[in-house]
Amino acid sequence: MNGLIKAGDATYKWLDERLGISMIVKATLLHSVPKSVNWWYVFGSAVLTAFMIQVVTGIFLAFTYVPSPDHAYSSLDYISHHQFAGNLLRGIHYWGASAMVMLIFIHMSAHFLTGSYKYPRELQWLTGAVLLTLTLGMAFTGQLLRWNQDAYWAIVVGAEQAARTPFIGQWVAQLLTAGPTVSGQTLTRMYAIHMLLLPGGIITFITVHIYLVIYKGISEWPVPGKPVDPKTYWAEYQEILHHDGEPFFPLGIWRDAVMSLLVIGVIAALAIHGATDLGLRADPTTPANPKPDWYLIWYFGILALIGVAPSGQAITPYVIILAPAVGFGVLFLFPLANRGERHFSRRPWAIATVVIAALSTLVLMYIGYSEPWKPILVNATTPPQLAAKSLRTTTGQPLSPTALKGAHLISVEACTACHQIGSVGGLRGPDLSLVGDRRNAGELIWRIARGGDGMPSYGNVLKPSQIHQLVTYLETRVTPGTATSSSNNGG
Amino acid sequence: MNTTRKLMNRQVFVGLFLATVGGIGSVVIGLPIIGVVLGPLFTSPSDVWREVGAVGDFTVGDTVQVNYTYNQGEVQQWSGTTQQTAAWLRRNSTTSFTAFAVYCTHLGCPVHWLAAPRIFLCPCHGSVFNGDGTVAGGPAPRPLFTYPVRVRNGRVEIKTQPIPVPT
Numbered sequence: 113m114n115g116l117i118k119a120g121d122a123t124y125k126w127l128d129e130r131l132g133i134s135m136i137v138k139a140t141l142l143h144s145v146p147k148s149v150n151w152w153y154v155f156g157s158a159v160l161t162a163f164m165i166q167v168v169t170g171i172f173l174a175f176t177y178v179p180s181p182d183h184a185y186s187s188l189d190y191i192s193h194h195q196f197a198g199n200l201l202r203g204i205h206y207w208g209a210s211a212m213v214m215l216i217f218i219h220m221s222a223h224f225l226t227g228s229y230k231y232p233r234e235l236q237w238l239t240g241a242v243l244l245t246l247t248l249g250m251a252f253t254g255q256l257l258r259w260n261q262d263a264y265w266a267i268v269v270g271a272e273q274a275a276r277t278p279f280i281g282q283w284v285a286q287l288l289t290a291g292p293t294v295s296g297q298t299l300t301r302m303y304a305i306h307m308l309l310l311p312g313g314i315i316t317f318i319t320v321h322i323y324l325v326i327y328k329g330i331s332e333w334p335v336p337g338k339p340v341d342p343k344t345y346w347a348e349y350q351e352i353l354h355h356d357g358e359p360f361f362p363l364g365i366w367r368d369a370v371m372s373l374l375v376i377g378v379i380a381a382l383a384i385h386g387a388t389d390l391g392l393r394a395d396p397t398t399p400a401n402p403k404p405d406w407y408l409i410w411y412f413g414i415l416a417l418i419g420v421a422p423s424g425q426a427i428t429p430y431v432i433i434l435a436p437a438v439g440f441g442v443l444f445l446f447p448l449a450n451r452g453e454r455h456f457s458r459r460p461w462a463i464a465t466v467v468i469a470a471l472s473t474l475v476l477m478y479i480g481y482s483e484p485w486k487p488i489l490v491n492a493t494t495p496p497q498l499a500a501k502s503l504r505t506t507t508g509q510p511l512s513p514t515a516l517k518g519a520h521l522i523s524v525e526a527c528t529a530c531h532q533i534g535s536v537g538g539l540r541g542p543d544l545s546l547v548g549d550r551r552n553a554g555e556l557i558w559r560i561a562r563g564g565d566g567m568p569s570y571g572n573v574l575k576p577s578q579i580h581q582l583v584t585y586l587e588t589r590v591t592p593g594t595a596t597s598s599s600n601n602g603g
Numbered sequence: 604m605n606t607t608r609k610l611m612n613r614q615v616f617v618g619l620f621l622a623t624v625g626g627i628g629s630v631v632i633g634l635p636i637i638g639v640v641l642g643p644l645f646t647s648p649s650d651v652w653r654e655v656g657a658v659g660d661f662t663v664g665d666t667v668q669v670n671y672t673y674n675q676g677e678v679q680q681w682s683g684t685t686q687q688t689a690a691w692l693r694r695n696s697t698t699s700f701t702a703f704a705v706y707c708t709h710l711g712c713p714v715h716w717l718a719a720p721r722i723f724l725c726p727c728h729g730s731v732f733n734g735d736g737t738v739a740g741g742p743a744p745r746p747l748f749t750y751p752v753r754v755r756n757g758r759v760e761i762k763t764q765p766i767p768v769p770t
Binding site: 180181182264265268269271272273283285286287289290291292293294295296297298299393394395396397399400401402403412415416418428483485486487489493495524525526527529530540563565566567568569570572573 | 640641643644646668670673677678679681682683684685686687688689705706709710711712713715717719720721722724726727728729731732733734739740741742744764765766
């Protein structure tokens with residue numbers, strides 16, 4: 113045993129003489145950190161862990177993945193369903209990406225709340241902001257490599273948004289799709305960006321980011337009422353390290369290790385069930401029902417909700433270009449405010465910002481997934497069929513032949529795409545389950561024939577007899593027990 | 604006493620020399636890279652007439668999906684399924700056709716045609732268009748884009764364009 117230790121020691125000395133490892137090891141592992149470091153500080157290394165998982169799994173996915181429009185989808189299908197352990201590998205890469213995006217936002221929020229971006233760590237924040245941007249780029253390009261319908265239309269939607277940039281929009285859009293439309297070269301470019309450009313950028317910036325952690329030190333836990341003053345801060349920080357510091361290894365690093373283990377464990381547990389479903393192969397000649405991955409679903413929700421201003425003017429172009437520009441502008445510029453209180457208890461606006469951002473993201477994600485604005489189509493083409501109980505009156509009686517024809521039309525004419533009857537149908541338009549309670553026949557005919565408020569007009573689509581059938585059916589949709597006088601005098 | 608005026612010392616000279624080598628190297632290697640990256644801006648125009656079927660294939664009053672292939676070099680021939688794209692073609696009368704782009708005018712998602720109610724629905728954010736392409740509801744700011752259509756020798760041709768963008 114002693115011989116083994118001696119041999120190891122000799123090898124280390126031999127290498128150190130030639131590589132200078134101990135210099136790096138000392139600087140990294142033994143640099144002094146304030147004793148006040150706690151569990152709030154573990155998220156940076158957690159992001160790093162997630163990134164390393166992505167690098168490793170990405171390399172080995174590339175052993176099989178074919179970045180060609182003919183085979184990208186098939187090769188992923190092979191990885192997911194036929195390759196030994198392929199589904200697990202892809203699952204780890206998918207959940208690892210999710211973990212990385214989520215942990216970056218948590219890491220950012222933690223350091224925002226503790227004011228760690230203030231003097232002298234402004235560049236720490238800025239390099240972090242670049243890393244956030246690059247990571248979102250990775251998330252977007254990664255989802256495109258599936259080369260399924262979602263990927264195809266995500267690029268189209270992305271190009272449509274880029275095209276709204278003033279002056280150069282059309283060029284930006286053409287560069288994004290690499291041509292007049294999405295094609296083979298779109299995929300190969302996205303692949304190169306995802307595999308080479310962005311990872312290279314991330315590794316470069318992580319290196320600088322970590323170098324800064326060592327060079328400028330880990331920020332001490334903020335004390336309320338003790339503002340940062342660039343004139344005196346550095347001397348004070350050195351004093352803290354001198355009196356109250358300890359080496360990063362082993363006393364600082366153990367929390368990072370525990371957290372990293374947790375990250376790996378959670379990713380692995382989620383990956384046992386594989387990654388997200390591959391969906392349908394990219395094919396612009398077949399119906400699609402595109403939807404972004406979860407980390408962009410909040411933005412998908414915003415785009416649906418803004419639409420047209422009450423004045424009738426389309427506000428989408430302004431929101432698409434201005435909002436991200438302002439958002440990123442604030443992200444990159446606010447470390448200029450680099451002095452003052454650090455502790456969140458003295459910065460109520462910091463707490464409000466994080467809470468409001470987190471809550472609105474969650475709400476928008478919920479809305480983005482429930483899609484109340486969306487007409488429902490089965491397999492992207494067929495309106496939902498009415499439930500059997502809706503083919504009777506609300507009291508359970510058989511419908512008259514005319515009303516039954518109307519019930520048939522409800523599905524055929526796609527009313528159920530936007531309107532709910534019983535528990536079937538979309539949430540886009542008003543629920544028609546009990547429409548007979550609030551509208552008489554005349555009002556129904558008017559609305560069906562004329563449309564309005566987001567409803568298409570059916571005056572030129574349906575024959576008067578068909579409208580009569582529809583209205584006769586809708587008149588049966590009343591709360592059980594209430595008399596329906598309107599069906600007698602309407603028509 | 605040395606009165607020779609030195610233009611520059613050795614360090615400055617070598618520094619400038621290195622900068623020149625680096626600069627020339629960057630330009631030589633950078634030019635083709637810029638060319639490849641910006642290349643798509645200079646590909647041949649895609650607004651060419653493309654045949655989508657015989658006149659007799661289309662029933663008056665119906666709107667159907669037509670597919671066409673980018674085969675004029677504007678898209679790589681190895682693009683697989685994405686070398687094709689679709690449009691909606693409506694036969695208005697024996698002589699008149701309207702071709703609608705599939706791209707929703709809101710953000711470009713592909714609109715579906717529902718034949719019975721004669722409406723286009725966008726699957727992304729719920730824009731609804733009437734059979735003539737006008738907006739019936741939702742966030743779409745303008746009617747569906749149309750392509751010019753002509754009939755030559757009994758064949759229907761549409762003049763397609765790059766993905767149209769509302770401005």
